[in-house]
Amino acid sequence: MSLDQFWHYAPSLLSGFGVTILCWAVGSTLGLILGFAIALLRRLEIPPLNGLLRAFIELFRGTPFLVQLFLIYAGGPSIGLRLSATAAGILGLGLYASAYFAEIFRAGFAAVPAGQIEAAASVGMTPFHTMLRVTLPGALIAAVPAIVNMLIILTKETVVLSIITVPELMYQVQTMAAETFTAFDAIFAMAVFYWLLIEAVSRLGSQVETRVTAFLAHEARA
């Protein structure tokens, strides 16, 4: 592929990169919010609700992301859910992510030692303040490494959105490859883009991780 050809496709590649970031950012945020809500609701331990939430998690963790996307995009209209490819992609990514984030947050809550909650009870703190000031910060700190990991996985999962014609990076690269018969160059260009993105995400992630866990370092000094 000549440089001229590449420049010809550069705008669409850049726009694809933009769409990828958009889908990732919005989808992940949706997944985090929804996952957190699910984890909180599960703590209430209301029997029928709990069963539903568990079924939701099992469903989205137990089926391939690709299948879920097809069901939302192609099957959505039959239940009145008519979405653009991008909207369906973002919704799909968000739902898929929420199932994992729900479990990550649940594990985070479980990681807060009972003693810390007892200490709050022993000074007469309300359940609300205990949650806000003790349980929640502890759970979030414990969950940070798993959250960062999941965000990285989601970056790569955005590739799947190309299959329902979301004009993200993978989709643009495939178009370029098909039109120029230069699969290798195109895929190589794509690899560079994803690598840049994931590098950025994981650097940001490890910075956050270092920050929040700095004061939890286990080696106490005498």
Next chain:
Amino acid sequence: MSAPMIELAKVSKSFGANQVLRDVDLAVQRSEVVCLIGPSGSGKSTLLRCVNFLEPYDSGDLRIDGRLIGYEDVAEGTRRPMAARTLREMRREIGMVFQNFNLWPHMTALSNVAEPLRRVRKLASREAADRAMAMLTRVGLAAKADAYPSRLSGGQQQRVAIARALAMQPRLMLFDEPTSALDPELVGEVLEVMKSLAAEGMTMLVVTHEMGFAAHVASRIAFIDEGRIIADGPPRRVFHESPEPRVRQFLQTYQDRNSF
């Protein structure tokens, strides 16, 4: 005569089929320091945790300064669990120190002490910080106010935990094996703080394996075995004159282990 600060009458508690407290009677008067000793699994910690109802007892009466904790009498012979709000109000007056300190790891030493003052006593943040600083000074840790718990030694963490409980200005303090998780060389600093508290007249109920502390600081020793208090009296009497074979055996084992 005023009611004892802590009074247990026929308090019983089971975990499933396992009865851990059997009709326990115990009274702790104002400004008394009572040490609970006994073999592990005897029910000492459970008894202590029943006093602020962290562990609900099943039957009997447990009164703090004359007031039943955990339950409300509805009619003669029937009771129901106390309203959560009332229980919280009672717990504010009862300081508790745990074996594993249970500091909140995401807060500095100062914030650990100030947090309950702000959320429970509703002090303004400035006021809470000032009082917290005064408490840290009292346990000798003013210099560590900005340190997170993970940067403190076990002894320092436990002193912060004591400051946190004291800042609430409780009427009595409960200590659940406060030095058991500490390296031997760090035990002294915690016991010093507890001694000074006792000297100031704080009412204290202490579960401990520190026989030296019990012998020198306690007004009374209660020896508990298989959920029953089988000896209760001044340290000298319990340690040297108890006719109970279980007590003698326990103290003998303790002495054997500590002689070298």
